[in-house]
Amino acid sequence: MTLRDGRVMIMAVAGKITAELDQLHADETSPGMAAVALDLAQAIDSTDVPGAKAQAAHQLRSIMADLRRLAPAETKGDAVDDVAQQREKRRAAARQQASGG
Numbered sequence: 001m002t003l004r005d006g007r008v009m010i011m012a013v014a015g016k017i018t019a020e021l022d023q024l025h026a027d028e029t030s031p032g033m034a035a036v037a038l039d040l041a042q043a044i045d046s047t048d049v050p051g052a053k054a055q056a057a058h059q060l061r062s063i064m065a066d067l068r069r070l071a072p073a074e075t076k077g078d079a080v081d082d083v084a085q086q087r088e089k090r091r092a093a094a095r096q097q098a099s100g101g
Contacts, residue, residue, distance in 0.1 A: 017038060029071060
């Protein structure tokens with residue numbers, strides 16, 4: 001994202017981690033780990049000490065990997081769902097035709 005004066009705005013680590021935690025539904029699956037991840041992200045944003053940032057980033061990476069593994073699998077429609085959906089449409093159309101509609 002570029003600001004009006006041409007400077008590039010960098011999204012803070014905490015903002016990016018918050019977005020990913022929401023996407024992973026981490027508050028539902030592991031609220032404690034999600035809170036620690038957010039605290040670590042905020043710690044990274046709030047310090048300029050390279051060693052502290054590196055340590056927090058290392059821990060954050062580990063926790064986020066665990067949260068990704070624990071996240072519920074997204075269920076997107078597969079071929080079986082598509083066939084079932086098409087079948088239901090045909091049945092609904094047949095019922096409507098049979099009732100004179």
